Amino acid sequence: MTPAFTFLPLCLLGSAALAAPVLDDAVRQRAEELTRTGMHASIVIAIIDGKDSAVYGFGSVHAGKNIKPGADTVYQIGSVTKTMTGLLLADAVVQNKVKLDEPVAALLPGYTVPAFEGKTISLLDLATHYSSLPRLPDNFAPKDPANPYADYTEAKQRQFLAAYHLPYAPGTKLEYSNIGYAVLGTALAAQAGTSFEAQLQKRIAVPLGMRSTSNKPTHGMLARLAPGHLLSGELTPAWNMNVVAPAGGVYSSARDMISYLQAYMFKPLRPYALAIQPQRPLAPDSGSKIGLAWLLEQQQGQTYAWHNGQTGGYASYAAFTTDGKRGVIVLTNTVREVDALGLSALLPGTPLPPLKKPQAAIELPRTTLAEYVGEYPLGAEFTLTVTLGKNGLEAAGTGLGSAPLFASAKDQFFFRAIEAELAFTRDAAGKIAGAVLKQGGQDVVLPRKP
Numbered sequence: 001m002t003p004a005f006t007f008l009p010l011c012l013l014g015s016a017a018l019a020a021p022v023l024d025d026a027v028r029q030r031a032e033e034l035t036r037t038g039m040h041a042s043i044v045i046a047i048i049d050g051k052d053s054a055v056y057g058f059g060s061v062h063a064g065k066n067i068k069p070g071a072d073t074v075y076q077i078g079s080v081t082k083t084m085t086g087l088l089l090a091d092a093v094v095q096n097k098v099k100l101d102e103p104v105a106a107l108l109p110g111y112t113v114p115a116f117e118g119k120t121i122s123l124l125d126l127a128t129h130y131s132s133l134p135r136l137p138d139n140f141a142p143k144d145p146a147n148p149y150a151d152y153t154e155a156k157q158r159q160f161l162a163a164y165h166l167p168y169a170p171g172t173k174l175e176y177s178n179i180g181y182a183v184l185g186t187a188l189a190a191q192a193g194t195s196f197e198a199q200l201q202k203r204i205a206v207p208l209g210m211r212s213t214s215n216k217p218t219h220g221m222l223a224r225l226a227p228g229h230l231l232s233g234e235l236t237p238a239w240n241m242n243v244v245a246p247a248g249g250v251y252s253s254a255r256d257m258i259s260y261l262q263a264y265m266f267k268p269l270r271p272y273a274l275a276i277q278p279q280r281p282l283a284p285d286s287g288s289k290i291g292l293a294w295l296l297e298q299q300q301g302q303t304y305a306w307h308n309g310q311t312g313g314y315a316s317y318a319a320f321t322t323d324g325k326r327g328v329i330v331l332t333n334t335v336r337e338v339d340a341l342g343l344s345a346l347l348p349g350t351p352l353p354p355l356k357k358p359q360a361a362i363e364l365p366r367t368t369l370a371e372y373v374g375e376y377p378l379g380a381e382f383t384l385t386v387t388l389g390k391n392g393l394e395a396a397g398t399g400l401g402s403a404p405l406f407a408s409a410k411d412q413f414f415f416r417a418i419e420a421e422l423a424f425t426r427d428a429a430g431k432i433a434g435a436v437l438k439q440g441g442q443d444v445v446l447p448r449k450p
Helices: 025-036 078-094 123-127 154-163 178-192 196-208 219-223 242-248 254-265 270-275 339-346 366-372
Strands: 008-013 042-049 052-059 074-076 251-253 295-299 302-311 314-321 326-332 374-378 382-389 392-397 402-409 412-415 420-426 432-439 442-447
Touching (some): 025 042, 078 123, 078 242, 078 302, 154 178, 196 242, 314 339, 366 382, 366 392, 374 432, 374 442
Antiparallel strands (some): 008 052, 074 251, 382 392, 420 432, 432 442
């Protein structure tokens, strides 16, 4: 679920200032441009090089105040949270409290957990996104699209699991699932007889000295929080993730995230080593693997673990080479991904893609806009519904809030709330036949419902 700023090394975290890692010039220049042009409100990049580390800040924490972000500026880290939930699972395994192949139902006696022809969902299935659960629950209907998870409670999670029918056997294939990680976090908390937040503090944050890491930020953390921004530059509140917190609700800082990554990088204790142990392929015959949340890939002859994240007003990227020599954290308070910045900072020389300039919107007659209204399903579980309101076209996905669409040309639209485009297709008679949703480097074909 990125902003742009001017470059300034804010603080050094390491053994000696002279050994402070230097940020790659191409990454520094790109971060400067992103913040200077307003594509990102602020960006923090932390580099770990051996035992040394440095934090670089770009842009301003608060618009118009020229307050540079630093090592202790707080951001919501989104789905990087999943690596912490995966680590809690690894910790419970090492303590012999649970087993990876244990059915999650055994930890949730008050729940009805779906199975497929007798094949149950294991803890490993949840941690590797092989659970057969969808990305989002089918009873996810937020009252406030600006804070979509705030009213999704444990009771609703329980109702979803009781009614859901798995489309295929758990352990069969990877399907990224936020609700799967919510269930995993709930199960681990139930096993420990405590809350996800209490586990996070006891097993990860306190032992590593991470004083600015929490699912429930303190007043001190909130005072250092960089306010979130939409792609349009408008302010937006940080999401309250409620029961889905184990999938993406944690707040943290660059200083804390350095400590977190170093725990994996330098002679890791057993839970950390288990968390980055390859468990399953990302796709059939793929060389890329997934551990307990961490994605394991190879580039330039270097194996690295990574995860990204995004919530309503924030994006993040965390990665480290598995030889323990280099790590990177990128945090921003704009909902624009920072993966390319992060990878190029981790593996200097990795080319950055051309900077995509913000698109300009054009006006189309309402009679033309009305042609696009309809439902565009993707299988049985997801439908993109396009409506025409007072201010123009809007699109809403199943279980998601509605977002305005802006025309760049006839049949070509883009979103400003998220990084995505929607291209409509026509049949031989010139009528709208479907749409192509372009997001995250993927093109998803959506036929129009008759």
